[in-house]
Amino acid sequence: MTAGLKFYAGYPITPSSEIFEYLAMKLPERGGTVIQFEDEIASINAVIGASWGGVKAMTATSGPGFSLMVEGLSLAIMTETPLVIAYVMRAGPSTGIATKSGQYDVMQVRWAAHGNYELVVYAPWSVQELYDLTINSFNVSETLRVPVILLSDATLAHIWERVVLKDPNEALVINRKKPKVSKELYKPFEPEEDLVPPMASFGEGYRVMVESLTHDERGYYKATTEIQRKLVWRLINKVRKNMHMLVDSASYFVEDADYVIVSYGSTARSAYGLVKELRSRGVKVGLYRPKLLWPVDEESLIKSTRNAKKVFVVENNAGVYVNEVSRVLRHKEVFSIPVIDVEIPPPESIYEVMKEWM
Amino acid sequence: MDVTHPLDPYLRTDRLPHLWCPGCGIGIAISSLLRAINKHIMEGHLKQDDIAAVSGIGCTARATLYLNFDSAHVIHGRAIPFATGLKLVKPNLKVIVIGGDGDLAAIGGNHLLHAARRNMDLTVIMVNNMIYGMTGGQVAPTTPTGVYTTTTPLGNYEYSINVVKFISTLNANYVARASVTHPHILEKYIYTALSKEGFSLVEVISPCPELFGRHIGYKDPVELFNKLKSLIRFEEKPQIEKSDIIWGNEIIIGEFINDNKKSFLRIIGRGV
Ligand SMILES: Cc1ncc(C[n+]2csc(CCOP(=O)(O)OP(=O)(O)O)c2C)c(N)n1
Numbered sequence: 345m346t347a348g349l350k351f352y353a354g355y356p357i358t359p360s361s362e363i364f365e366y367l368a369m370k371l372p373e374r375g376g377t378v379i380q381f382e383d384e385i386a387s388i389n390a391v392i393g394a395s396w397g398g399v400k401a402m403t404a405t406s407g408p409g410f411s412l413m414v415e416g417l418s419l420a421i422m423t424e425t426p427l428v429i430a431y432v433m434r435a436g437p438s439t440g441i442a443t444k445s446g447q448y449d450v451m452q453v454r455w456a457a458h459g460n461y462e463l464v465v466y467a468p469w470s471v472q473e474l475y476d477l478t479i480n481s482f483n484v485s486e487t488l489r490v491p492v493i494l495l496s497d498a499t500l501a502h503i504w505e506r507v508v509l510k511d512p513n514e515a516l517v518i519n520r521k522k523p524k525v526s527k528e529l530y531k532p533f534e535p536e537e538d539l540v541p542p543m544a545s546f547g548e549g550y551r552v553m554v555e556s557l558t559h560d561e562r563g564y565y566k567a568t569t570e571i572q573r574k575l576v577w578r579l580i581n582k583v584r585k586n587m588h589m590l591v592d593s594a595s596y597f598v599e600d601a602d603y604v605i606v607s608y609g610s611t612a613r614s615a616y617g618l619v620k621e622l623r624s625r626g627v628k629v630g631l632y633r634p635k636l637l638w639p640v641d642e643e644s645l646i647k648s649t650r651n652a653k654k655v656f657v658v659e660n661n662a663g664v665y666v667n668e669v670s671r672v673l674r675h676k677e678v679f680s681i682p683v684i685d686v687e688i689p690p691p692e693s694i695y696e697v698m699k700e701w702m
Numbered sequence: 703m704d705v706t707h708p709l710d711p712y713l714r715t716d717r718l719p720h721l722w723c724p725g726c727g728i729g730i731a732i733s734s735l736l737r738a739i740n741k742h743i744m745e746g747h748l749k750q751d752d753i754a755a756v757s758g759i760g761c762t763a764r765a766t767l768y769l770n771f772d773s774a775h776v777i778h779g780r781a782i783p784f785a786t787g788l789k790l791v792k793p794n795l796k797v798i799v800i801g802g803d804g805d806l807a808a809i810g811g812n813h814l815l816h817a818a819r820r821n822m823d824l825t826v827i828m829v830n831n832m833i834y835g836m837t838g839g840q841v842a843p844t845t846p847t848g849v850y851t852t853t854t855p856l857g858n859y860e861y862s863i864n865v866v867k868f869i870s871t872l873n874a875n876y877v878a879r880a881s882v883t884h885p886h887i888l889e890k891y892i893y894t895a896l897s898k899e900g901f902s903l904v905e906v907i908s909p910c911p912e913l914f915g916r917h918i919g920y921k922d923p924v925e926l927f928n929k930l931k932s933l934i935r936f937e938e939k940p941q942i943e944k945s946d947i948i949w950g951n952e953i954i955i956g957e958f959i960n961d962n963k964k965s966f967l968r969i970i971g972r973g974v
Binding site: 350351353377379381382383385386387389390391392393394395396397398399401415416419423545546547548549550551552553554555556557564565 | 717751752754756759766767770771772773774775776777779780782783784785786787788789790791792794795812813815816970
């Protein structure tokens with residue numbers, strides 16, 4: 345709401361429903377709309393429609409719901425629709441354990457939607473970061489006209505922590521850019537230098553054409569290699585070329601570290617505890633924590649592990665993000681430390697697996 | 703662009719010719735829609751810039767590519783949710799959903815049902831050609847029992863859905879069935895649908911000579927059109943119980959529901 349949210353559509357699912365219930369109470373007071381749909385498919389598509397109506401819109405869900413949303417996500421990417429999805433991970437596959445945590449969906453979130461694209465995904469580790477990165481997610485989605493996903497989990501969703509909220513007037517809030525040319529000259533998918541097209545809303549007289557088919561700058565369907573290439577590369581490059589405004593990570597004790605742990609989201613809290621514990625015993629270990637999970641912030645990952653002899657990727661799943669880390673650090677020894685736990689894996693469980701390789 | 707037809711201002715004429723086959727009924731459905739819109743505009747009820755056209759995927763759904771309104775051609779089955787999100791944040795827009803029977807009643811059936819349940823402020827034009835056109839003539843939930851299609855080579859053995867009967871059990875303010883063989887009635891129903899608050903649905907019976915007629919012995923579009931025309935029966939006060947579509951029997955057209963229940967937007971205090 346600080347970021348200017350005006351529309352929420354959703355379908356209840358643990359552990360994301362608190363977001364929905366809170367907004368159902370608070371958003372209408374602020375002139376916004378909250379609606380419960382018949383499923384997650386309707387929810388994501390309504391969010392896209394609302395965004396084209398000119399407002400900031402979001403939904404929240406968990407694994408089963410996100411699985412239903414991915415066709416809509418692909419539509420949002422194709423139609424360059426700003427929106428935010430709060431994805432609160434729970435233990436899977438399938439219905440799994442609705443109330444319990446895990447980080448199984450880190451790859452699904454990135455790749456489940458069809459077509460080729462870049463996707464912006466943030467992974468907060470605290471309530472404060474949930475708040476800050478939500479505002480940031482809206483800003484990124486509005487700036488680049490992309491869907492942005494805020495990836496948390498059951499642990500973070502149910503935790504109670506101190507949080508400092510911003511005055512809406514103090515917070516940095518970015519709104520999508522509007523057309524600068526006349527209605528006659530406006531083309532809904534004509535990019536500016538940053539590769540992002542200004543966005544007219546419905547009802548402003550621009551006669552927008554929201555098109556899920558491959559389209560030219562007017563939004564007109566074209567089935568040619570030339571237009572397909574141009575569109576796909578622009579959709580990808582508008583994210584890649586603007587990485588500087590997306591990157592966000594934190595490193596702890598990495599300067600002199602022989603071992604660097606890479607960990608994200610709630611699991612990184614335990615990894616941090618372990619690092620501090622090992623440091624107190626004189627072990628030179630550090631932590632690198634990407635907040636931007638996708639696209640991979642290769643630069644900061646390389647920088648934070650520069651002096652490390654070994655890198656450990658600690659995650660609450662069977663070991664998935666480690667493949668990205670190994671790809672980026674291909675000349676380093678990278679170890680997967682997958683610790684499946686329905687809560688945050690405790691530091692001891694992490695250490696138990698890790699110590700074998702230290 | 704030179705105006706060569708009175709309805710040209712409502713078309714993206716630079717995108718013509720359209721992709722519909724000769725003998726297809728969608729063109730008549732869309733021209734009827736445009737005449738109804740034009741009438742509302744001429745009478746001062748509507749402005750062109752306040753109209754939004756939303757469609758999913760299919761031959762019928764392609765209409766939004768040609769319409770000179772704010773338009774969205776989204777994904778198969780999901781026009782209604784997109785339109786609902788849009789309408790909720792822009793209540794002053796007249797949001798029109800255009801789609802085929804597969805788009806709206808099969809993959810999108812859940813959304814159709816719930817939009818009618820909510821009496822959501824949308825006008826839905828569903829062209830029922832009793833077949834999946836765009837994908838090549840597969841069976842649709844509207845395909846009458848016994849009819850041959852590319853996925854029912856021995857004839858359709860399923861019961862079909864009667865959309866007007868189904869939607870009439872919910873809270874829609876307007877439910878009508880028309881046919882492209884009777885375009886004046888069609889235009890009148892769309893005109894009425896557009897003047898309604900809440901949910902309105904016009905089912906438009908329409909021939910698909912390429913993919914429906916061809917497999918059941920009507921190789922010539924005119925033959926199929928005439929056959930359909932002969933089956934259509936207009937009723938001033940049609941009975942829902944008699945509205946099932948059985949191929950070969952009479953197909954009842956008429957206004958099944960014409961009501962003024964409080965619409966969704968009225969209920970939440972956003973009515974315009
Ligand atoms: C999710 C998904 N499934 C399947 C399709 C393929 N598809 C495109 S149009 C269509 C059905 C078209 O039939 P209908 O909605 O009745 O419209 P018509 O073409 O007859 O006007 C299908 C199955 C798709 N585009 N998306």
